[in-house]
Amino acid sequence: MKYYIDYQFLPKNAIRPLNNGEVVGIEATDKSGVVELPMVGDYVQIDNSADKALLRSSFAGKVCSRVFRYTRESETEVACAINIVVAHNDDDQSRLVTE
Numbered sequence: 001m002k003y004y005i006d007y008q009f010l011p012k013n014a015i016r017p018l019n020n021g022e023v024v025g026i027e028a029t030d031k032s033g034v035v036e037l038p039m040v041g042d043y044v045q046i047d048n049s050a051d052k053a054l055l056r057s058s059f060a061g062k063v064c065s066r067v068f069r070y071t072r073e074s075e076t077e078v079a080c081a082i083n084i085v086v087a088h089n090d091d092d093q094s095r096l097v098t099e
Contacts, residue, residue, distance in 0.1 A: 002079045003028040005037065007046060009059040010087040017085045020057040023048070037084065038063045043096060044086045060093060061086040 005026040008017035023046060028035045038044050042063045048056035064087040071079050 001030050002073075002077070003035070003082060004079065005035065005082045005084070007044070007084045007086055009057065009061065010064060010085050012088040012090075018057075023057050023059075037066070037082065040064065040066060043091075043093060044084075045093070046086070059086060059088075062089045062091070063087075 003026075005024065005028070007023045008020060009023075010017040026035060040063050043061070044063055045060040046058055048058045063084055065085045067083045067085075069081040069083075071081070073079050
């Protein structure tokens with residue numbers, strides 16, 4: 001199976017997440033090993049500031065949903081697109097980790 005994983009940001013008071021394009025863009029297969037995905041309730045920080053050429057979004061917040069879409073590509077191949085929505089929250093994330 002092929003897996004395509006990406007993130008979207010849900011701003012405060014928004015009804016739907018933003019379509020930011022590819023933010024992280026993880027691709028994996030059954031043979032590539034384990035990919036750690038955040039669970040609902042986990043805090044996530046995405047920093048794409050070093051990627052100036054592609055202008056990928058950077059944001060932080062708490063995972064509010066994970067959507068798994070399975071598509072049969074052929075008789076033997078299935079792909080799974082995973083969309084993780086990170087919502088803005090007012091928690092002081094600087095209190096989560098000492099750096």
